[in-house]
Amino acid sequence: MTLKLPIYMDNHATTQVDPRVVEAMLPYFTEVFGNAASRSHSFGWTAEKGVELARDQVGALIGASGKEIVWTSGATESDNLAIKGAAEFNKDRGKHIITVQTEHKAVLDTCKRLEKEGFDVTYLPVEQDGRVNPATLRAAMTDKTILVSIMLANNEIGSVNPIEELGAVVKERGALFHVDAVQGVGKIPFDVNAARVDLASLSAHKMYGPKGIGALYVRRKPRVRITAQIDGGGHERGMRSGTLNVPSIVGFGKAAELCGAEMVSEGKRLLALRERLREGIQSQVTDTFVNGSMEHRLPGNLNISFAYVEGEAMLMGLKDVAVSSGSACTSASLEPSYVLRAVGVEEEMAHTSIRFGLGRFNTDEEVDYVTKLVVGKVNKLRELSPLYEMAQQGIDLKSIQWAAH
Amino acid sequence: MAYSEKVIEHYENPRNVGSFDKDDPSVGTGLVGAPACGDVMKLQLKISDAGIIEDAKFKTFGCGSAIASSSLATEWVKGMTIDQAMDIKNTQIVEELNLPPVKIHCSVLAEDAIKGAIADYKAKRAAKREAQAETKSETAKAAV
Numbered sequence: 090m091t092l093k094l095p096i097y098m099d100n101h102a103t104t105q106v107d108p109r110v111v112e113a114m115l116p117y118f119t120e121v122f123g124n125a126a127s128r129s130h131s132f133g134w135t136a137e138k139g140v141e142l143a144r145d146q147v148g149a150l151i152g153a154s155g156k157e158i159v160w161t162s163g164a165t166e167s168d169n170l171a172i173k174g175a176a177e178f179n180k181d182r183g184k185h186i187i188t189v190q191t192e193h194k195a196v197l198d199t200c201k202r203l204e205k206e207g208f209d210v211t212y213l214p215v216e217q218d219g220r221v222n223p224a225t226l227r228a229a230m231t232d233k234t235i236l237v238s239i240m241l242a243n244n245e246i247g248s249v250n251p252i253e254e255l256g257a258v259v260k261e262r263g264a265l266f267h268v269d270a271v272q273g274v275g276k277i278p279f280d281v282n283a284a285r286v287d288l289a290s291l292s293a294h295k296m297y298g299p300k301g302i303g304a305l306y307v308r309r310k311p312r313v314r315i316t317a318q319i320d321g322g323g324h325e326r327g328m329r330s331g332t333l334n335v336p337s338i339v340g341f342g343k344a345a346e347l348c349g350a351e352m353v354s355e356g357k358r359l360l361a362l363r364e365r366l367r368e369g370i371q372s373q374v375t376d377t378f379v380n381g382s383m384e385h386r387l388p389g390n391l392n393i394s395f396a397y398v399e400g401e402a403m404l405m406g407l408k409d410v411a412v413s414s415g416s417a418c419t420s421a422s423l424e425p426s427y428v429l430r431a432v433g434v435e436e437e438m439a440h441t442s443i444r445f446g447l448g449r450f451n452t453d454e455e456v457d458y459v460t461k462l463v464v465g466k467v468n469k470l471r472e473l474s475p476l477y478e479m480a481q482q483g484i485d486l487k488s489i490q491w492a493a494h
Numbered sequence: 495m496a497y498s499e500k501v502i503e504h505y506e507n508p509r510n511v512g513s514f515d516k517d518d519p520s521v522g523t524g525l526v527g528a529p530a531c532g533d534v535m536k537l538q539l540k541i542s543d544a545g546i547i548e549d550a551k552f553k554t555f556g557c558g559s560a561i562a563s564s565s566l567a568t569e570w571v572k573g574m575t576i577d578q579a580m581d582i583k584n585t586q587i588v589e590e591l592n593l594p595p596v597k598i599h600c601s602v603l604a605e606d607a608i609k610g611a612i613a614d615y616k617a618k619r620a621a622k623r624e625a626q627a628e629t630k631s632e633t634a635k636a637a638v
Contacts, residue, residue, distance in 0.1 A: 399532055401557035405497065405505055416532060416557070425532070437529035473511055473561065475536035475553040476529060491528030 143342025247390025
C-alpha cells in the first residue's frame with residue numbers, strides 16, 4: 090500500500106467524516122429537505138423521521154432513550170447549556186459547583202463566568218495519571234453543591250476518569266452530575282445509567298460525524314430540569330430553540346450507530362496501533378516520557394514528551410504529519426498546556442510534548458512512517474539542542490540559574 | 495502557524511551548528527533563555543586579538559523561529575568587529591526572517607546571545623590581562 094501524505098494523526102481535534110455517514114446525510118440536503126418542526130405536510134414528517142431515528146441511535150450509544158437527547162450546535166454549546174442551565178435552575182438550592190482543573194475550556198470558562206455571577210466553583214486537582222480521585226471529590230462536596238462537571242476522557246492526555254465511581258459520589262449528596270463525554274463516547278463504553286449521569290455533552294465531529302452538530306443528554310427519570318439559554322420556538326422540549334440541522338443530525342445518528350457497532354474491534358485495533366507507535370518510538374529514542382495514565386487511557390491517544398527538543402520545532406519537522414503539541418509556542422497565550430501542568434509535568438517537559446491522536450483511518454504503514462520520521466527529527470533536533478549537549482556532559486540542568494524571560 | 499520561507503530554510507539547513515571549547519580564551523559564550531520558557535540559545539564567537547569575529551557556532555532549544563534567529567545571527571556576525579556585532583538589533587532579524595509578533599522574543603534572544611557572548615569574551619580578556627599584569631609586576635619585583 091502506498092502512503093498518502095500528509096498523514097492525519099490529530100483525531101482528538103476532529104475526525105474525518107466516515108463515507109458511510111456522508112452517504113446517510115446526502116438525501117437530507119435535497120430530497121428530504123423539510124423542516125422537522127413542520128407538522129402539516131410530508132416534507133416535515135419525513136425530516137422528523139430522520140431526526141427521531143438519529144435520536145435513538147445517539148441515545149443507544151450511551152444507554153439512553155432517544156427522548157433524552159437534545160440537539161445542539163456542538164459540545165461547547167452542550168457544556169454551556171448543561172452548566173449554565175443547571176446552575177440557573179437550581180440556584181435556590183445552592184450555589185456551589187465542582188469541576189476539575191483539566192477540563193476543556195468550554196467547561197472551565199463557563200464555570201468562570203458563573204463565578205462572576207456569584208456562584209462558588211471548586212476546581213479539583215487530578216492525580217498524576219490525570220484522573221480524578223473519588224475521595225478528592227467526596228471531600229469537596231457540601232450541602233450547597235448543586236452540580237459536578239467532570240469529563241469522561243481528557244482531550245490532551247487521553248486519561249479516562251473512573252466515571253461510575255465519581256457518579257456514585259455525586260449522588261451521595263444528591264447533586265447533578267454533568268459529564269463532558271466528547272472524547273470518550275464512541276471509543277470506550279459509557280453508560281449514563283451505570284455512571285448515574287444527569288447531563289452529558291456529545292459532539293459528532295469527534296466520532297466521524299459532521300462538525301457543527303452536538304447533543305446534550307438530559308435525564309428524564311428522575312427528570313432533570315435546566316433553564317434554556319436560547320429563546321425562540323421552543324424546540325427540543327423547550328431546552329434549545331432553533332430549527333434542527335436535519336442532515337447533520339442524521340449524520341450524527343449514523344456516526345453513533347457505526348461507533349457502537351465497531352467499538353470493540355476498533356478499540357483493539359487502535360490500541361495495537363498506539364502501542365506500535367509508542368514502542369517504535371521508545372525503543373529508538375532515549376529520554377521520552379509518556380504523559381498521563383498508561384492503564385486508563387483512550388486507545389488512540391499517545392502524549393509523549395521528548396526531553397531537550399521543543400515541541401513546535403518537532404511539529405515543524407513533522408510537516409507531513411498532523412499532530413499537536415503542548416508547547417507554549419503553539420498557543421497564542423505562550424503558556425504551556427494547563428493539562429500537562431495539572432498532572433505535574435514540569436514546564437520544561439511540557440514544552441517538549443507531542444500529542445498523537447490515532448483514529449479509524451490510520452494504518453500500520455502510517456504509524457511506521459511516522460515512527461521513523463519522529464526518530465530522525467528528534468535525533469536531528471537534539472544535535473541542535475544545547476540542553477541535550479549539557480545533559481550528555483553530565484550537567485544538571487536544574488543547577489543552572491536560567492534567566493527567565 | 496505559517497512560517498516564512500527563510501525561517502523554514504534556516505530550520506532545515508541551520509548554519510554553523512556546533513560548539514567551541516568554552517575555556518578557549520579566544521571564545522566568548524552566550525547562553526540565554528530558560529528551558530521552562532521553551533527557548534534556550536547558546537551562541538559562541540571565536541574572536542581574534544584584533545577584535546574580529548572569525549567564527550561563530552550555535553545550539554538552540556526552541557521553536558523553528560528561535561532556531562532560524564540564532565542560525566542567522568551566526569551567519570551575520572562572522573567577519574564583523576566586536577563593535578559591529580554589538581550593533582545588531584533584534585528588529586533586523588525580525589525583518590530578515592519575517593517573524594510574526596508572537597515570535598519577536600526569538601529575535602530578542604538572538605540579540606541577547608550575541609551580546610552575552612561578547613560580554614563573556616571581554617570578561618575573559620580582562621581577567622587574562624589582570625593575570626598578566628600581576629605576573630609582570632611579580633617578575634618586576636623579583637628582578638629588583
